[in-house]
Amino acid sequence: MSVSITKKITGYKVVTPEDATRKPSVFVDEPDRHLKLGTVPKPVAASLRWSKRPDLVEGNDSRTYLIRGPEHRFAIDIGHVQNGHAEPFEVWVKGDTAPRGIAPLAKSLSMDMRSRDRGFLQAKLESLAKTPGKPFELTLPDHRQVLAPSEVAAFAMLVDFRCRELGAYDVQGPTPVLDALMSRKEPKTTARGSDCWFVDFANPNSGDNISMFVKELVLPDGTVRPYSVWLGGKYPKSLDGLCKSLSFDLRVIEVEWVLLKLRQLLSVSEVNGEFRAQVPGHEKTAFYPSTVAYMASLIIDRLAYRGLCEIDGSPKGSSGVVAFDKAKARSVATVDTSPKGMPCGACGALAVKMDGGCATCQECGHSHCQ
Template sequence: RFVRAPFSEAAAFDEAGFAATVATAVRMLDNVLTATVWPLPQQAAEAANKRRIGLGFTGLGDALILLGLRYDSAEARDFAAATTRAMRDAAYRASIELAREKAPFPLLDASRLLDSGMARRLPEDIREGIRKHGLRNSHLLSIAPTGTISLAFADNASNGIEPAYSWHYTRKKREPDGSMREYRVEDHAWRVWRARGGNAEALPPAFVNALEIPALEHMAMQAAIQPFICAAISKTVNVPEEYPFEDFESLYLYAWKAGLKGITTYRPNSVLGSVLSLEGAPQDLDQSDPDRRIRIGDAPQVALAALRWPHRPKLTAGSPSWTYMVEAPGNRFAVFVGHVENGANQPFEVWVNGERTPRGLGALAKNLSMDLRAQDRAWLKLKLDSLARTPGAPFQMPMPPEGTLMPVAGNVSAFAKVVEYRCKALGVFDGPEGETPLVDALFSRKEPKSGVDGTMSWTVDILNPTTGDDFAMFVKECILPDGSKRPFSVWLSGAYPMEFNGLTRSLSLDMRVIDPAWVGKKLRGLKDLPEAQGDFFARVPGSEKQAVQPSTVAYVARLLIHRYTMLGVLDPEGYPLGGGTALWSDPPSPEAADRSRVRARTCPECGHPSLIRRDGCDFCTACGYSGACG
């Protein structure tokens, strides 16, 4: 409100207008004390004797952005200190004027007040005014948590002295009929930037959010304004879960040396609770738990480096491949298995081709190629056995090398049988089993079962009008021993090619590898997979925007990445948050790898793991829920 010409070289703060508003606000708050009807006479007496008020401000973080100042810069702290000093001086002058006009607060001892630390820092003309006329209010200034006020009355400006936590989020409100209505809530400074033609994808350097600011810089901002506040300051320092104890110790020591009255830090920890073992008979879930996900009792630490080639190797001399034609009712396609000859024949890719190739089989072949390149024969055998049992339209297939008829459950089953035959012919399964890093990294070899009480799942509807696909995707989830939530199975229901079931079977096994780098790599390989005459227009996962999706399979992969992002496991590009060890190469971007994350708790309103501590209160960045404070 007091920033003039925002986002320009002429941007400035209206100091005179700010001071005039402070004077009016002091008079208003003093009148509120007089008009308040207190429940108890003791409360009325306490309020009348001290006439204590708590004037503060909100929107400091957004004001700094509008002025082009980074929250964690010395210039921003200088501005905050000067603004708070101006508020202090205007408030004390207004209280002196009220004391002259009405009367000082009854318990005033002017000599004792002027000898206090706060009053000693006042300008001499204000001190002289207190000696002559007294002071209307014993305490004048306090920076309170203002989340609701900022949202309701300040166009969702940043709260109090806090920086903005996020530039936009979706708020869910429960209607009288019990339904939920969604509202998109945007930060004030972000809206002003966009309204002036700014690019939301290329924000100026001043746009820095709470989690991008080091803990000591949070504390330094509070220290900059503390000398000018006579009561307390609400300020939350969000730190990552892995924040070391030594850094905590230093943070509180610096705060004490800086003269802070108090400092609040928030470091989330993993959700703890009783653990259900998957061994033995399936156990029913705790019906009293609203978050009814299967709990995994034990899990391996990490997957070892398991890929010989994270990508298809570049073979300048080419590579041999073997081809087999599959003829099924209504379909005819060739299966190609490529290998390299380096002492032992190593298959490294499989693909399909043909004018009547079933939709979705190419995506499955791409997924399985990564399994062929893994240094884990037991894992490959597990995958092929699972795919061979995938139901479809059964038929009799002549198996190489002699054409003996074999019943297969469908196209996916035939595909798996052909690949298995070629792997056996190359000697993949001969000799000692060797290391099994991927099988060892499964937190559950078989799909966990919930029992009769059910388990939580994430469901999304998918419609591709171009191809006629119209189905729901279900993602079942569990809770690992460290409290994190992970998908462990995906399946479809509706109108779609039966061959998609092979892809979901394969991905379900990938999901149960403890290291999310594995499934992240699989999904990144599918999220841009095109299909001839199969692209369509649909909502971008996690956004209100719509965009062209390359294919139904690509959209499924993008939705799964989005779900992993909602759970705090993968970033929006499909890279693991916190790093991964399953792959030898193909690391995430430096920005993603260096990102310092603050893990959130589960929101009781919307169920997303997005409940953080802000302004001393629980706040959900997904739906806007506000909870317990203190």
């Protein structure tokens, strides 16, 4: 059999045997349409060692690091357990002056640390270490001085340093979550662009005025899948790190993975951060404990709208990532729509709060100052 060349060769590429057998994800962009995913990785096998923090009656060892950023001074505490070898499994944020977005990021990242997939944890930390912001000089525990692009980046760099120090990446094992990523880097469109979904909301107590953008793509079976979340407007820039982390989770083909992250963020609270907002998909309103909790509620609602989960945030079937208790999911994911406050003398609702120095009912609007 002969080979014929029908057009001029303008270039070539050297391909290794490994490259020849690899099937990379292919993204195709079209005007006024979503990005299309050409191939999908295999489902995720059981990965989580613990779905939540283990109950350690005797306590656990930890190491605390102080971060002196350009805007905040705070500490992070990285805990580990001995299981044949030291295993880092959680990170806490300490200090009242910590950036607002760091604590929920640590809460979400702790689940990655409790996974058997160390490759996924390492890849995410390396990505978070590039989060832009106000750069500053960071002194690592080994006394090396490096330039941290932001306070979020410094947080990730210290967690990564401790993981390396404990040898967390030394034990080679399967990487089911990392292998299930639709794309390790966020896919980008050409100048022709693509569609995305966005929503606007404000938290008057914290001063946030946010536009949240959720990018979406089309899977080979026609399913439209959110794969990235970003913010615009007025908000603490440390939330960019949380968005970067959640975008990583959204690109895991098994939606159950990101649902686990989002469900735990529904309970994130902030001092003076509670606010009333419209319940996603409903006309009624409810109180939310923080901006982050409302963001998680909005993303869950979008995933449910796309048919990827139930309205309460529980998955439609299990992928084997971790045992999922639907009854518990409902108790956590269901928003408490009952107002919280003193009883109102006019309507009887427990909804009286101080507003501009006046006790005002959040339900009927009755105020003694009127």
